[in-house]
Structure formats: C-alpha cells, structure tokens
Amino acid sequence: MTDALVLFSGGQDSTTCLAFALENFARVETIGFDYGQRHRVELDQRTKILAKIGAIKPGWAARLGKDHGVELGVLGQISATAMTHDVAIAMGADGLPNTFVPGRNLLFLTFAAAIAYRRGLRRIVGGMCETDYSGYPDCRDNTIKAMQLALNLGMDKDFVLDTPLMWLDKAETWKLAEQLGGAALIDLIVEETHTCYLGERGQRQAWGYGCGECPACRLRAAGWRKYRGEPVQA
C-alpha cells in the first residue's frame, strides 16, 4: 500500500474517490481549491465530510491525514465573465457556467502534484469521468494520461493519476460508494455532499440537496433513481 492525495471538493464524486483512497491506500491526504462564491457551500460541506468520513469504516480514521486548502481566486480572472465586459454569471448553452475556466482540472492536477511532491505522496486520485462529463475535455481519459506524463517529466517523479470513476455512470458511482462504505457512506453522501451548480441546498430529496433543476442536480437525481432501480425521467 502506498500514500495518496485526493482532489476533494466535497461533491458526490470526490467523496466517493476519498472513500476509494481510504480503502486502498495507507495514508490519505486531501486537497481542495477555493476559487469563488459558487463553491462556498462545497467548501463548508467538505469540512463536514472530512470530520465524519473516518467513522464510516474501521481503519479509515487512522489513514486520513492532512487537508490542503489552496486559494485560487485568481481563476476568476480567467473566466469568461472576467475576460468579457458586462457579462453576468449564467449557464451557457453548452451546459457549462460561464465562470468555467478552460483546463481547470489541469491546473488542479498540477497544484496537486506539487503538493504530493512536497508531501511524498505517490498516488493522486481525482473524480474525472468521461461517461457523464464528456463535454469537459479536461475530464477525458486521454487528457489525464497525457497529464500524468507531463507532470512526471516536469517534476522527475513517478506519480500515478488514479481516476476510479472514469468509466462509471452516476448510478455506478452510487454503487461503488455502497461497496466501499455501505449504507453509512451512502447516507453521508446524500446528506453532506454538494453537487448543485447554483450553490443551493433547498429541501432534502432522496438523492440529497440542491436546486433540482441545473444540469448537475438532474444528473445526480437521475443517477440515484437508476441506482435505486426507480423509473428515470427523460
């Protein structure tokens, strides 16, 4: 068993990745990025999840190590809203908010690798996924593998970028969480993880909290229904 750094945002996917790492690696540290208002809820939720996840399964608490918070407000300078005058924050026709930063995951991975270098961690675990997010080129498997090469050449290391969700759909991600941490982990994910693009918590639904209308909420709800064997609306 080796040591790992998990890109942990406080969402469903990265919480499942954190459980995956706690199950498979000897020492697990986490990294999170603070880059703007929309994600304030995520940041609050990630703190709660870190405080609770160690109790889900014997052994996990002892493996969970330091959490690294990286302040990246500078990303706002690169968003469409910042580069173009008089544009309000809104959802684009492509389903991406116009605060989207091209190649954002490449930045996150590079910061993560720099921290992993300093902390002596070899595995870097991220929730990138082609199945549901093929619209984001920085989540694709080819991108991640090219990035592993660039990071290892550029830092003279042998990091492994682990993406356990790459080929899973949202229903299979719920299933993986169940396999890793049973009903207790499912409950934690439903109760505490945040997915909603609009940063809303709202009323609790079976699949968790959120506006229920944005692309991220709809994807999460549909994945939950498929996982539970319930009818999934078109």
Add this chain to the structure above:
Amino acid sequence: MTDALVLFSGGQDSTTCLAFALENFARVETIGFDYGQRHRVELDQRTKILAKIGAIKPGWAARLGKDHGVELGVLGQISATAMTHDVAIAMGADGLPNTFVPGRNLLFLTFAAAIAYRRGLRRIVGGMCETDYSGYPDCRDNTIKAMQLALNLGMDKDFVLDTPLMWLDKAETWKLAEQLGGAALIDLIVEETHTCYLGERGQRQAWGYGCGECPACRLRAAGWRKYRGEPVQA
C-alpha cells in the same frame, strides 16, 4: 502569421522571447506571474521593458497587445519554506532557492493556455531551455512537448508551445537578441532585464545589473563574455 502569448517575466530570456514573437507573429500579448517578494524587481522591470520594446524596431509597437498579470501568491504555500517549519529562504545545494515550486512552469503554461484560449491566441512562447537549466525538469524539451499534448487534449485546442531558446546557451541567446533587434535590443536587455536570484540590482556591469554571485548572475555574466568573445572564467 498568427497570434501569440509570451510568458514574459522581465528577465533576459523572456525578453528575447518577446522580441522573437514581435518579429514573427501578427499580434503579441504577454503574461506575467506575481508570486512573491523575490520577484518584485522583475515585475518593475517588466513594466519598463513593455513600455520600451515597441520602439526597438518598426512594426513591433503595432503588434504588441494586452499584458495579463496573474496573481499567484498561492505558490508560496507550495514552496519548501511553507511546507517545512522554521526554514528561512536560502539557496539549496542544488542551486535552486528553497522557494522553488516543483513543476512551476507547468502551472505557468496551464494558466497561459487558459488565457490564450480566452483571447484566441494560438502560439504560446516561453524561454524554457535545456542547455543551461537541465537541473529544472520542467524546462526540458520532453516536458514541454508532453505538456503541449496535455493542454491540447484538455482544452480541445491546437496550441503550439514555442521555445526558441531550448537549444541555445546563454551566449547564443545574446546573439539571437542581436539578430532580432540589433544593438538597441541588446542595450534594452542589459539595462532593464533582471536575472539575479537575490533580487539585487547593484552597480551596472557590462552584462547588466545583479549581485554578480548567485548562479543566475554568474550564468548571465559568463554568457555575455562568451558572446562578446571575452575570456570566460571557470
């Protein structure tokens, strides 16, 4: 001719790269990173160079476009001094200051690509060089080429990372500057570019300003003497 974004720090290498871009591309924008006290002098000098370089050669002023400043104080969180307690800023035995951030150029290139994406620029020009800096794995040609692949896959673009200094030594870099902008550019580089690791300007030498003792100053001075056909001390 296409459009370019130059990684421009205000040093000898990146000023030569800026001249290279002004000579070869139709529209040239610049990007600089503000990440701590040591580089304050560089940031002051880069402003002066941007104000003067357009006048070096007919056509250059019209090509020189927007300058993008990116605040990256967060890099301090990843340096050895931040990750280790009670360590003062100092030069390491490897010739690198212990404020060194692993893979720093990968971060710079990723931010540059995100800006280039937003600004519609295709070429990204950087002063990375294997010849004098083989100690930095993030300056190597293999790293840059892997990074071009990762950036293009991750942003669904066709950026070209141009590194005109990759195979030049410091004497050849002076020669390239002379070819691009003649004596006027050499004068600008001697007078205004900053190389010294310690951030000192000191007395003007033939090769410019600096402490004269740190690895960066010695490399610059030796390159100057070789370029001028003067004896180079061991």
